[in-house]
Amino acid sequence: MSTVILGGGLSGLSAAYYLLKTHPKHSVQLLEASTRLGGWIKSNTLNNNIIFEEGPRTIRPHGLAAYNTLSLIQEIGLESSVIPIHSTAPAAKNRMIYADGQLHLLPSSISSIFKVMSPFSKPLVWYLMHDFIAQKQTVKDESIYDFCNRRFGTEVADYLISPMICGICAGNSKEISVKFLMKTLFEYEQKYGNIYKGLIRNLFNNSPKTELSKLAKRAKVERWSVYSFKDGLESLPRAIEQYIKKKDISIELNAKCKSIELYPRNITVHLDNGKSIDASQMISSISSEELSQLLKNQHPDLSTLLEKIKSVTVAVVNLQYNKKLLPKEGFGFLVPPKERLPILGVIFDSSCFPNGENTVLTVMMGGAWFQELFGKQCDKEYILNLAQEHLKLMLGINEQPENVKVNILEKCIPQYTVGHNENVEKIQKYIKENKLPLALCGSSYYGVGVNDVILSSKNAVEQLC
Ligand SMILES: Cc1cc2nc3c(=O)[nH]c(=O)nc-3n(C[C@H](O)[C@H](O)[C@H](O)COP(=O)(O)OP(=O)(O)OC[C@H]3O[C@@H](n4cnc5c(N)ncnc54)[C@H](O)[C@@H]3O)c2cc1C
Known part of the structure; x- marks a missing residue:
């Protein structure tokens, strides 16, 4: 079995890692358009040892996707380079917004939600209680702004949710789907009428137990808020790169794919340096917009769906x-x-x-x-x-x-705009119905953060193999 991985950012590297781990006999080839691996993750160390992060700088340590990343970090031996920010540190507690010409601290503790904190005109708890009286609206999907405005009021939508969406995906909360961040809360409203009823009904639903790695247990016990690495976040793709290079993998830089022929039993990738590569299956870690261009001629319907994710x-x-x-x-x-x-x-x-x-x-x-x-x-x-x-x-x-x-x-x-999840379902349906040996990972489909893209790579490998 031969697999070609398109893109050498964090998700392409992670896909290679999981593939080599679970299927060491596969022949794996990773193609990267640029002259370096790591994609958007780039930590520039200045002469005075200061690090300028061009892309991401911290990783969340809690939740299933986060535990998966911490396991990976442990497996590749990067554990000793981790530098956490503990939940008691000012950098964890003091998150601010700039409004009406000044900085405002956001509520960060139980006691603070009972106080009036500017620019809010009431204590946060008041807005949270508003959910009890807000009318249910039956919708398939809506913007996260509209959802929060309906359930918690305009000040929460304007001063809490909108800036948060700017921070997570540089997006406009009036366009981003509620399912991007609040899928469960949205489903509670749709099913039970309000969020609290949903929370109470699901209080005793045991979520599946996950075996935590030593590092994930440490993150829990030491109450990390977020973490990075001593030499910056680029340490992560670098360490995966070093790890996979010890295995049987071919990595090609300056290998920009310009078109793909995709059939149920085989794939041919055409590079812009004139070379063509045949493989039996493919994992694409490049953005959906870029992939859509590569499939335009042979799979126009799939290309149209992919192009929608801007x-x-x-x-x-x-x-x-x-x-x-x-x-x-x-x-x-x-x-x-x-x-x-x-x-x-x-x-x-x-x-x-x-x-x-x-x-x-x-x-x-x-x-x-x-x-x-x-x-x-x-x-x-x-x-x-x-x-x-x-x-x-x-x-x-x-x-x-x-x-x-x-x-x-x-x-x-x-940008996971309203209708994103349904669009991704259609993309997966097309791939399944046409029996294409293609799996998708990266930030275009199942979450934009570091943890999400690593997990998407693990899932892509499982799906394909
Ligand atoms: C400014 C910024 C800040 C961020 N901050 C955070 C943060 O603090 N925490 C967090 O968790 N996440 C953060 N993220 C998100 C995180 O950086 C991404 O989730 C992650 O880097 C995406 O990795 P990827 O491999 O999916 O994509 P990419 O990094 O885009 O990698 C894709 C690779 O594919 C290559 N490629 C593209 N087209 C082709 C082609 N035709 N042929 C061959 N190769 C191709 C590209 O050159 C690239 O190397 C941030 C993102 C940005 C941009």
């Missing part, structure tokens, strides 16, 4: 200053879209992982509003100036940074 562009500005400048330590802040500012959020990297007297920040811009804000031709200088102007306004930082890096990550985060 990704947004994010501008990432990393800045380092030689002194402590933050008015408050914390994870950082998000900006509710209703503020109509060109900033999605600012991460306080040096609060999360302190590094002497330095202040390290990452400003995220654009996302669902990228075209509207920066147009098709955007200038890095302009983006940097805008980021610095807003750091002055929002954090009072007037100093010039010692080091800066601006990156424009084109189409980097898929």
Whole structure:
């Protein structure tokens, strides 16, 4: 059996890892378009040992997908490089939003939900109770904004959910499906009339027990909030790369696939360097939009479904200053879209992982509003100036940074808009009905975070083999 894996980002590397682990006799070939493996995960270490993360920077340690990642980390021997942020640290407790011209701490403890905390006009518990009286609306899917607005009120939708969606997928909560983050709560409403009835009915439903790895148990006992690695998040794809290279795998860089012939018993991948590769099955870890282009001629219907999952562009500005400048330590802040500012959020990297007297920040811009804000031709200088102007306004930082890096990550985060789950079901149905030897993983289908894409790779391998 020969398998070709398309894409060498975290999900392609993870797919190779699981395939080699469960089917060591398979012939595996991984094709990566660029000159490096790791995809969006890129940690740049500066001369002064400061790390600029261009893409993701932290991983969640709780939940089934997270436990799976922690097992993988242990299996590849990366355990000793993990650096957690504990739940008592300021970076775990202090999550903020910027609204009405100032920073506001979000409720983060049981006692805080009983207090009025600006910009909310009532204690959070009041909004949560609103679910008892909110009318049920029968819908197949809706935006997460509409769902939260109906069940908890406009202030929760505007100040809690909308910025959270900016932070997770740089998206617009008025377009993103409720099933992206709140599938279970949505189903409770649809089934029982309100969320609390659903919660109570399912209180004693035992979820399947998972055998936790040593590292996952440690994360639970030590109450990690999130974690990264000593040399940055890129340590993870690097360690998987080193691990799989010791096995029987062929990895080709500069190997951009330009079209695919996909039949029930065989696949031919055509590369833009003129080479063609035959295989008996394929795992695609590239974005659905890119895959849709490769299948356009032979499978136009599948291509149309894949094309519906669009990704947004994010501008990432990393800045380092030689002194402590933050008015408050914390994870950082998000900006509710209703503020109509060109900033999605600012991460306080040096609060999360302190590094002497330095202040390290990452400003995220654009996302669902990228075209509207920066147009098709955007200038890095302009983006940097805008980021610095807003750091002055929002954090009072007037100093010039010692080091800066601006990156424009084109189409980097898929958007799970209303109808996404149904669209993915149709994609899987097409693959099944046409008996195509193709499995899909990566951030376009079953979750956009690091844990989700690793789990999607494990599932893709199981599905195919
Ligand atoms: C700015 C940003 C911040 C993020 N922050 C977090 C975070 O803090 N925590 C978290 O959990 N997640 C975060 N994420 C999400 C996380 O980074 C992604 O889930 C993950 O990196 C996706 O990996 P992937 O392998 O699926 O895709 P990619 O990284 O996109 O990898 C796909 C690979 O396929 C290659 N490729 C594309 N087309 C072809 C082709 N035709 N032929 C061959 N190869 C091809 C590409 O070159 C690329 O290397 C963030 C994402 C971004 C963009």
